[in-house]
Amino acid sequence: MRYTALLAAFFVLLTGCDTAPESGPDLETEGTAYIGATVWSDGQAIPNAALIVQDGRVVLLDSLATTAITDEMDLVDLSGHYIVPGLINAHGHVGIADGLDTGGAAHSEENVREQLSLYATYGVTTVVSLGDEPEEAFTVRDLMDPADPGMARLRLAGPVLSPASEDDARETVLDLLDLQPDWAKIRVDDQLGRGEKMSPDVYGAIIDAADEANLPLAAHIVELEDAKGVLEAGADLIAHSVRDTEVDEAFIEQMRETGVCLTPTLTREVSTYIYAERPDFFDDAFFRAHADEDVLEQLQESDVQERFTGEAADYYREQLPVAKENMMTLHEEGVTIAMGTDSGPPARFQGYFEHKEMRMMQEAGMAPEDILQSATAHAADCTNLEDLGRLAEGAWADFVVLREDPTEDIHHLEEIEAVYISGTPVE
Numbered sequence: 001m002r003y004t005a006l007l008a009a010f011f012v013l014l015t016g017c018d019t020a021p022e023s024g025p026d027l028e029t030e031g032t033a034y035i036g037a038t039v040w041s042d043g044q045a046i047p048n049a050a051l052i053v054q055d056g057r058v059v060l061l062d063s064l065a066t067t068a069i070t071d072e073m074d075l076v077d078l079s080g081h082y083i084v085p086g087l088i089n090a091h092g093h094v095g096i097a098d099g100l101d102t103g104g105a106a107h108s109e110e111n112v113r114e115q116l117s118l119y120a121t122y123g124v125t126t127v128v129s130l131g132d133e134p135e136e137a138f139t140v141r142d143l144m145d146p147a148d149p150g151m152a153r154l155r156l157a158g159p160v161l162s163p164a165s166e167d168d169a170r171e172t173v174l175d176l177l178d179l180q181p182d183w184a185k186i187r188v189d190d191q192l193g194r195g196e197k198m199s200p201d202v203y204g205a206i207i208d209a210a211d212e213a214n215l216p217l218a219a220h221i222v223e224l225e226d227a228k229g230v231l232e233a234g235a236d237l238i239a240h241s242v243r244d245t246e247v248d249e250a251f252i253e254q255m256r257e258t259g260v261c262l263t264p265t266l267t268r269e270v271s272t273y274i275y276a277e278r279p280d281f282f283d284d285a286f287f288r289a290h291a292d293e294d295v296l297e298q299l300q301e302s303d304v305q306e307r308f309t310g311e312a313a314d315y316y317r318e319q320l321p322v323a324k325e326n327m328m329t330l331h332e333e334g335v336t337i338a339m340g341t342d343s344g345p346p347a348r349f350q351g352y353f354e355h356k357e358m359r360m361m362q363e364a365g366m367a368p369e370d371i372l373q374s375a376t377a378h379a380a381d382c383t384n385l386e387d388l389g390r391l392a393e394g395a396w397a398d399f400v401v402l403r404e405d406p407t408e409d410i411h412h413l414e415e416i417e418a419v420y421i422s423g424t425p426v427e
């Protein structure tokens, strides 16, 4: 819709527009102005705002009262609504499952695109997929136009690195580079005694090789000792909560000094045991709206339910309060928490689990604004995402329009009116 001017055009949106390409639109006047909403970005809320978008990017965010809207602009009146930057999942996965099936059946570009669309539907506009994606996911990433992705943006880590020895570490990293990964991922975990844990010498060699290749590295850990070890060796992201014991002063100090972030992935823990019985969230309309009924039925079959019982399920259920407490301790001590869920493997429902994660963060005691920051600006900073996570001048116009104020209660993030990626609404 095109309206006439609301206000006198004394305010020039962009100065220096003579440097713009000649073929481009007139930066002084054209674009879309989203007006009247309360826009929250990077810890600040602007009531009755004007958010102006051109060519998929934010060119201005300010109070509507002090912003000139020209009559060449398209206006979208969002009075009574709330806008937040598109949510970022700093630890997800794509293309590794299709329903409860893994392996070849899940490895298709179509499946990856469907999953990225599902994330986007839930307001998750960027996914940092931390490992084990098929090559098809790289194809989808590489074909994506950042100015018009039409689905959640994607970053990838490729095969999780597990060289047999220190000597193989460098070659493993070099092989990975062929895929042009955004991240590398390692797993330092003995699978609760069922496997062999990667030794400090081996992960040290991988971290050094990744560092030499300028490739940031995320480490899967369960135990405090290993979290300390990978940090000492130079890891760039702790991909899960510490679950075996309370974090101590030394670890907090290490996290602070290195500036490394942690993704709590609380919903990952839940997913290991919750399906032993029919979970309550199967009745949640927000979940059901996009859930595959066949998958829900399968998850209620007794032989499937049984897979979610036993030693591992018991361990993760019992240690979940430790994970939450550690998240809060680190948060309160000034360590940056990046929202991350580990969604994507079977029965870790993409899109919905991010909201479940944020509700769990709130239940653990985190303030709604801190959670929002964790899922936007912090998630972007922690995973090296440029021009994302904030509705700042020059950033991609990825945002979620809500009917309720999410700074009051994080549940309000579920009141989604529309999701925009690069200024284009997604279905």
Ligand SMILES: [Zn+2]
Binding pocket: 091, 092, 093, 130, 342
């Ligand atoms: Zn993961």
